[in-house]
Structures are given as structure tokens and as C-alpha cells.
Amino acid sequence: MNGNIYHNRKAQWAIYLAAFAALALLPIFFDSPFTLNLLARYCVFALLAVSVSLVWGYAGILSLGQAIAFGLAAYGMAMTMQMQYQDPVSDPIPSFMLTNELKTLPLVWAPFWSTPIGLILTFGVPTVFFIGFGILMFQARVAGVFVAIMTLAMTAAWYSMAYDMQPFTAGFNGISPPLPFQIFGTEVDPYSAGAYWVCVAFLAVLTLGAKFLMQTKFGLIVQAIRDDAERARFLGYNVAYYQVVVFALSGFLAASAGFCWVLIVQYVSPTSLEIVFSISIVIWAAVGGRTSLLGAIIGAFLVNGMQSFVGDELQQVWMLILGAIFIGVVLFLPRGLAGFFELVLGLFSGRREPQKSDWSTRRTSAVTKESAE
Amino acid sequence: MSVNDFWTPFSLLPFLNALIIGISLISIWLIAALGLTIIYGTMGVINMAHGEFIMLGAYSTYVLQTLIGIPFLLCLPLSFLILAAIGWVIERGVIRTLYRRPLDTLLATWGLSLILVQGVRLIFGGEPKYVGVPSWLNFQIEADFIHLSGLRLFIIVMAIVMVAVTWFLLYRTTLGICVRAVMQDKEMAASFGIDANRIYSLTFCYGAGLAGVAGSMFGALKTLFPDMGGGYIVEAFLVVVIGGVTLAGSVLSASLLGELNSIFSYFTNDTFARFILFTLVVVFLRIRPQGLLAEKMTRR
Numbered sequence: 160m161n162g163n164i165y166h167n168r169k170a171q172w173a174i175y176l177a178a179f180a181a182l183a184l185l186p187i188f189f190d191s192p193f194t195l196n197l198l199a200r201y202c203v204f205a206l207l208a209v210s211v212s213l214v215w216g217y218a219g220i221l222s223l224g225q226a227i228a229f230g231l232a233a234y235g236m237a238m239t240m241q242m243q244y245q246d247p248v249s250d251p252i253p254s255f256m257l258t259n260e261l262k263t264l265p266l267v268w269a270p271f272w273s274t275p276i277g278l279i280l281t282f283g284v285p286t287v288f289f290i291g292f293g294i295l296m297f298q299a300r301v302a303g304v305f306v307a308i309m310t311l312a313m314t315a316a317w318y319s320m321a322y323d324m325q326p327f328t329a330g331f332n333g334i335s336p337p338l339p340f341q342i343f344g345t346e347v348d349p350y351s352a353g354a355y356w357v358c359v360a361f362l363a364v365l366t367l368g369a370k371f372l373m374q375t376k377f378g379l380i381v382q383a384i385r386d387d388a389e390r391a392r393f394l395g396y397n398v399a400y401y402q403v404v405v406f407a408l409s410g411f412l413a414a415s416a417g418f419c420w421v422l423i424v425q426y427v428s429p430t431s432l433e434i435v436f437s438i439s440i441v442i443w444a445a446v447g448g449r450t451s452l453l454g455a456i457i458g459a460f461l462v463n464g465m466q467s468f469v470g471d472e473l474q475q476v477w478m479l480i481l482g483a484i485f486i487g488v489v490l491f492l493p494r495g496l497a498g499f500f501e502l503v504l505g506l507f508s509g510r511r512e513p514q515k516s517d518w519s520t521r522r523t524s525a526v527t528k529e530s531a532e
Numbered sequence: 533m534s535v536n537d538f539w540t541p542f543s544l545l546p547f548l549n550a551l552i553i554g555i556s557l558i559s560i561w562l563i564a565a566l567g568l569t570i571i572y573g574t575m576g577v578i579n580m581a582h583g584e585f586i587m588l589g590a591y592s593t594y595v596l597q598t599l600i601g602i603p604f605l606l607c608l609p610l611s612f613l614i615l616a617a618i619g620w621v622i623e624r625g626v627i628r629t630l631y632r633r634p635l636d637t638l639l640a641t642w643g644l645s646l647i648l649v650q651g652v653r654l655i656f657g658g659e660p661k662y663v664g665v666p667s668w669l670n671f672q673i674e675a676d677f678i679h680l681s682g683l684r685l686f687i688i689v690m691a692i693v694m695v696a697v698t699w700f701l702l703y704r705t706t707l708g709i710c711v712r713a714v715m716q717d718k719e720m721a722a723s724f725g726i727d728a729n730r731i732y733s734l735t736f737c738y739g740a741g742l743a744g745v746a747g748s749m750f751g752a753l754k755t756l757f758p759d760m761g762g763g764y765i766v767e768a769f770l771v772v773v774i775g776g777v778t779l780a781g782s783v784l785s786a787s788l789l790g791e792l793n794s795i796f797s798y799f800t801n802d803t804f805a806r807f808i809l810f811t812l813v814v815v816f817l818r819i820r821p822q823g824l825l826a827e828k829m830t831r832r
Contacts, residue, residue: 221635292814299818304578304634308769309814315766316810323803434762438642445639475654482646489640490629 163508165501168374175370175453179363183356192350197467199349199423201460202358203416208443208455209366210412215441216449217373218405219385221303223437224292224310227317228285228410230432232417234321234328235284237427238268239277240336247272255334259326267327274342282414289410293403300399302388314437321429333428340422349423358419365412366452372408381405442485448497458495547798549679554794556684559691560750562786564764565771566694567742569782572772574715574735577627578638581645582768583761585740589615589747590756591652594661604666604752608690611744619740623733631732645761653758660755663748687749694742699779701738711735770813776823784824789813 164170185198207225214222241253252264271277292313296306321328328334340347347354372378381401384391392398421427430436440459447458462481469477492499568582579585592614593607602610626644630637669682702708713721714731722728746764754760771789775781789809796805 221638295814295818299821301817301821304638305773305817305821307578307635307638308773309817312766312770312810312813316807319803319806323801434766441639442643475650478646478650479654482643482650485643485646486626486640489636489643490626493633493636 163501163505165504171370175367178453178456179359179367182359182363186352186355190352195352195355196350196423199355199358199419201463202355202362203420203423204440204443204463205456205459206358206362206365206416206419207413207440208447208459209362209369209452210409210416211440211444212447212449212452212455213369213373213412214405214409215444216451216455217378217385218381218402219388220402220406221307221441222310222406222409223307223434223441224314225409225413225440226314226432226434226437227310228289228413229417229420229436230317230321230427230429231285231288232281232414233421233427233431234334235271235277235281236340236418236421237334237336238271239274239281240338240340240421240425241334242268242271242277243274243341244336244338253329253334255329255332256326261326265327278418281418282411285414285417286407286411290403290407293406294399297399297402297406311434311437314432314434318429318432318434321432328429331429333426333430335426336421339425347422349425354423357422361415361419362456365415366456369408369412370452377401377404442481444495446484446488446495448495448500450494451497454495454497454500457497461496542799550794550798551791552678552680554791556680556688557794558787558790559684559688560753561764561767561771561790562691562783563687563694563742563746563749565768565775565782565786566698567739567746568768569772569775569777569779570698570742571736571739573777573779574711575627575631575732576634577631577736578634578641579627579739580638580641580765581622581648581761582739582743583763583765584645584648585615585619585743585761586747586750586764587652587756587758587761588618588648589744590663590751590760591656591661591747592744593748593751594663594756597663604664604669604748608745608748611748612741615744615747616737616741619737620733622740623736627736628729628732649758649761656758658758660757662755663751665752683749683752687753690745690749694745695779695783698742702779707734770810774813774816774823776826778823778825781823781825788824 182202186195189195189198207229210225210228211222214220214225245251245253252261256264270280296309301309322331324330338346339349347357373381380391380396383394384396384398384401388398417431420431443459443462444455445458446462447456448454462484466477466481469480488495494501564582564586567585568579571577571579571582589611592611593604596602596607596610597604622644626640627637630640665683669686671682673680673682673685700708702711710721710726710731711734713724713726714728714735718728721731750760750764767789771782771786774789775783775785792812793805793809796808799805800808
């Protein structure tokens, strides 16, 4: 079947697997701890961009609230790591609480004594919140711009919470657990290849899982809802259900990113819940191509890579450049770099993809056939 | 840590004062949201750079005041004109191509806000600047339960004036009829001979100008720094969305939100009040997604 190789599924999977293999092999070429940590951060950002691509590119829901899941999970992980450091007998209360005149450990923190429970909460709380929030929004058939505004407001609300509840969250100073994460008796060094591979593993497994899901019937319905929710509704699908599930999945992806983030950075602060951060994630996905998960990954790597290498002198101008890139992408390249790539591959594939739908092409040729006879 | 540390006990006079502060907050949010109501109501354009328009209004007042020495009261209409001009350029350049794509306008205007913030930072530097309050506003009303500065009173008055002027323009002039026609149905209005594109441009300029006036006054209220716009954008959007994207709706929702925020702040504190308020907003939008006083049943 002649057609754009971009749409060939086998080719797509091959590229995805090759990309992740390449990512996994990077430590062979870059073994400085600083570079590995930097690359691991990029992987975290890439995972966030994938979560946006999933919920926006595939489900058509512009969520400006990925930072909520990211931040909640990051705080959960930081709390887990902090309590790993604290000793129940000699040193039960984190130092920032003592400076805030908190004499006993708050109830919210108590479950984090146990690392497994802490991890469950880290991944679970954001996902459950997204399920609840999603049900609230999509049952009411809130769509499009209103979803964006509501997620924006929610992000602002959570940021205020984290910033203000100083005794519980250490406010704007943030929580910095003194020790790296301990699991199964070993310590995970944030600057090691091991931590990097954890991040790559999360990125690869979750991205490939999401891609697989989007190629199932469930994924097709989600994309149908993106294209026309009313039509999907008339066809009998429970649109709210699909939207909530995808929204919650994207929350889970963002939460995983939050987990990895604190694993490699060993610090969390309210900046992880900032609106600016949440919208930046959308920018990365938009630049790379929101309808393509790999595109989102590339977009995240590209934009953050540029940001790191632009240097101090240009740092001032960087935001200008980023804003201009973003406007340019929205105006001229709405499907991002992946869309551009698709266009270019289309030129090489010989026969063009039909511009009209199959139905109209067949009808037109049937009509011309009739009139010719 | 007990619940009492969060909860301030009720006493009449400070509570009444909180209510009065609430009125000041209402006026601020209403003025900030007014331009956005017009722009979103008419064109369906989500202008994420609206906060930056406010910021630009503040900075242009700063420039007019310190470099040219123009009195405060005159700065207001001048920043209206300056921001209207900037709005015209932006509408022509960026917004015009994105009318049928509301989500993309949201993103493009966000990119614009990044450029505006960084541009201002490069030109003026990141340190806070100050707009001087004119001497005739430099008084305080100190009564039993009212502690209000002259500037805040001025803003309350200006809010009423601006809403009245906007109402007059929309409902008592021919231009207003054209704008309302375009708001209801762009194609039909065009078929009646109304130049819809020109109306869009004028509306965007008017909305931007209103933001400029807002900024001039807010600049005097607080210090100026490049990302001050961010503090207004979320509240402004909530006012517009809860109000149902109409002028009366915005007035009502600003009143409700401002007063509720003040009441919650009295009992707890500012940031926790914000959290409660935003959660209530989300719940409200679930119950009544079209807002308080929406004209049409369809949501954009």
C-alpha cells in the first residue's frame, strides 16, 4: 500500500524502540555524573511532555494542570525520602518543622514512615486526584478552553497551598531530603547511570504503553472523541468515561515524572507547581508535535537542551526566543516538528495521501464514471 | 498544630473592615477582567497576555510620570491610547490568523506574554519600579471599621466609571449595536454590512486599552515588576468565566469572588483563601458551566 511511511505502524514502532535503545546507551558516551543527571532531567521533562501529548494530542483535552500531578508526586517522594532519613526514636521530626514550631509530626506526614506506603501515595494521590477532578469536569461536559482555565485555576490553588502551608511543606524553601533514596538496602545515587536508567525505563515503558493503548480500540475511540465529541456521543460512547481515563493516565505519567524528578534532584519546592512550569510542558509538546508521543519527547529534549546550552549571556534573550518559537510553532507549524517531518516524508513517498476523505473520493469517481457513460 | 491556628475568631469591626477591603478587591478584579470580558465575549479570543497588558499599562504610566512628568490623572487616558495601539498591532499580527482556533490563541498569546515580560525586563531591568500616587489621593479614610486608602477609593470609583462607560458604549451607541451583533453571529452581522474584521480590531484595542488603564492604577497600588501581570490573569479569567462572559455577569461574579475572597482571608489567610475559592470555582463550573448570567446556552 503506497503511502506516507510516517503512518506505517511497523516503522513507527521500530523508530520508537530505536530511540529508547539510543537513550539507554547514552551513558556509554557521556559518563560525567553531571551530564548523566542533566540527561535524566531531560527524560523527566520528556515524560511530562508525553503526558501532555497523550491528553492533548490524542484526547483533545488541553490540560494546563500536569504540574499538579508532578508537584503532588514530587512532594510525596520528597516526604518519603525525608522520613527515610528521620529516626523514629532519636530524630522523628524534620528540621524545617522544628523551625516552624511544630512539635509533633502532622497526621498527613505519618504514613510516610513506611517507604512502600509513601511510594503508593506518591503515585496514587495525584492519579486519584486527577480521576476526581476529571469526573468533576467531564461529567459536566466541560470542554476546550474551559478545561484549560479550570486546570489553570487548580494549579494556582495547589501552588498557593504548597507555598503557604509552611509547617507542612516547608513553604517556598522546599523540602530537601538529606539522603538519596534508599531501596532494597541500597542507595540510589542521583548522579549515577543507575538513576538515569530508572528515568529512561519509566519514559520508555510508559511511552510505549501509551502508544500501544492508543492503537487499540480504546485509543481509537479517544481520538474520535478528540475529533468530534458530539458525534462520538451520538454513536453511543460514554465520552466522559474515556476522557476521565485518559486524563487520569496522563496524571499518572506526570506523577511518575515527579517521582523520578525527586529521585535525581533530591529537592522539591512550590516551583514544581507553578503555572509557568505547567504551560512550559505544553510548549515542549507543541514544539515537538503533540499528536506524536516521540515528537513530544524530542520537543522536550530540544527546548530544554537549547535552554541549557544557550549560556548565561543569552539567558536573558532566551525567554524572548522561546516565546517567539512558540508563537511561530502555533501559527505556522501547528502539528509541531513531527508534523513537519510527516509532511517531508509525504513528499518522498511518491503518491500523496488523499486530501479528501475516502468516501468523497469514491463518490466523485462514481459520479464521473456515470456521467462518462 | 491545631485548627485554631488557621481560624481567626469572629469579631465585628475587623470583619466589617474585611468586607470593605472586599469591595476594593472587587473593583480591582472587575477592572482587570473588564477588558478580557469584552475581548473574550466578542471574539472568543483567550488572551493569556492580558495580565501583561496590565503590566504594560503600569510601565507606560511609570515612563510617562518619571520621564515626562505627566500628572497621574492624565496618564490614565494616555495609557489607554498606548495599549490600544499595542493591541492593534498584536491583533493584526498574531490574533487575526487564529480566530477559528481558540486553543491556539491561548497558546500563542501565552508565547506573546513571555516575549512581553522578557522584553520589559530587558528594557527596564528586573528591579521594582514605583508609580507615584498623586498628592490629592494621599489620604486615608480612618473610621471605626473602614481603613481605606485614597487610591483604593479612587479605584472603586474608577471601576464604576469604567463599567458605566463600557455599558454606554455597548448599549447606547451604534458602534455598540455592531459589536453586539458581531458577538451574536459574526457571519450574519457581516451580511448586514458590518465590517466584522474592523469590529474585531476595535474591540481588541478597546479591551487592551482598558487593561492599560487598569495597569496605571494598579501600578500605583503596588510596585512594578515585569511579571506582575501573572497575579491578575487567573483571577481575571475566573471572573469572566464565572460571570458567563457578559458585562453584567462579570460585575456580579467579580462582586461574589472579591467579597468571598476577602471573607475567607479574614477567617484564614490570603493563600488558603485562594485555595478554597478556586476549589469552589471548579465546583461551581461543574454545576453551572455556562456561568452566572450567560446570554447564550452554547459554550464556546
